[in-house]
Amino acid sequence: MASTKRRWRPKLSEKFIEVRNLDFCRGSRHIFKNLNLTIARGKITAIMGTSGTGKTTLLQLITRQLVPDRGQVFIDGVDIGKLNLRELYKLRRRFGVLFQNGALLTDMSVFENVAFPLREHTRLTNRLIRHVVLTKLHAVGLRGAADMMPGQLSGGMERRVALARAMVMDPDILIYDEPFVGLDPISMGVIVRLVKRMNKALGITSILVSHDVKEIMEVADCSYLISNGKVAASGSPEDMRQQLSETVRQFMHGMADGPVPFHFDAPDYEEQLLGRDEK
Template sequence: MSGNLVEIQGLHFAYGKRPILKGIDLSARKGQVVAIMGNSGCGKTTLFRLISGAVKATQGTLKVDGLNVGDLDQDGLYQLRRRMGVLFQFGALFTDMSVFDNVAFQMREHTDLPEAMIRDLVLMKLNAVGLRGAHDLMTSELSGGMARRVALARAIALDPMLILYDEPFAGLDPISLGVIGNLIRRLTDTLGLTSIVVTHDVQESLKMVDYVYFISEGMVEAQGTPAEIKASGLPFVHQFVHGEEDGPVLFHYPADPYPADLRLSHA
């Protein structure tokens, strides 16, 4: 058996009759940071939801730590999720709780640890993201970057084996962007985690991930290490990495010919 923590084979998913994923093969080795990239609407967030068990695949297998996520009942799924951390796009912090209580939430829900020990653990987790001094603040007092870091501290609260990041760089200033990128890499290495980052931020991701999957129209279009991706001659990857306006992904939404739409054909 390989050292893969996440293994996906021939995964299909559809919302009703609309296919989203059309046979995805993907794996993430233990200790790796894997990026899943693609343009908006390509199915990467759906893949994120499938890995976390929020939705079930229509076909194919998806295993996390050897468990087939699609076969798990609610209890089994909750058992698995206790060993997973999730960082949502905008943090999804509980707005009626302080920073401290947000990080302590899972410890209080899932363990019988005494409050004194929870305090120490929370401060350690917050220290890892550089926000130990902010433990008394309410979430409304945090900047976007700080909220993302608190959410990261909350995600590692119970020392998970896997962390899923949904667009962790969205809407951040350049400093916060670098901080979050470094934190993902550092926490993965020091805590021995596996990280899967769903993102379309190419430049920041290629700096710190081990492996990249490019998804387009529900299929893996390209994959490789950051160096391989940068050197790729595939038109889609080239367009994406260099942020080109037109290419395989068209600038214009499909439409009738321009002159016909402007009724210039009779002129």
């Protein structure tokens, strides 16, 4: 019953973010070829793929930190390629982004880091800012670390502070770039629950970029597997498990052999060891 209810069926009105026919090259390397995907409103969508497939690049394209070579990205029906800087910044206020390494501002305390978006964009009184910031820090369990500097925090704590900062403006869209890397099991559990709760309680649309299959299966409503610059598979976690395609099976079960090569392009191993490739 639950699985049919959670099954992902895109409807036109539900599309929050839509990526259409996207091409992107880095140097001579083609990262995306004709990529299409949609992210549903109020759902948790996971984007998976082996490292180097350009997951982070895709996030940067969605937020227009990078500009695609071809194709469009629509957010809430607006083509973000056509926005000017002022409109883009206005749109970005609706985003909360959790960076891979936290990206806390190192010259400010934890409290000021979380307060930073509020101070920049609102005219709340100091008292109110203090209130909001402490609430958010409490949610990630770091209210006690408010006066510490980012340099004094562990990697996992930094990530949690960054999460508090990403939530502080109550965004419509939360983007998590590899949120589970390097977290201890307790923090991991807390973060997973937090992601879920924020999505449920506040209806925040969430995009999760990760390759932690187990955690994704736990939280995501829908997931995309990206391979060779295209969407190799998509659907709910149950769909993905049942997919018969070799690529999906290889990824979901972590096998070295399959259509996705484990080795980066290289000359023949034996030839190279024997020194025959040197001229």
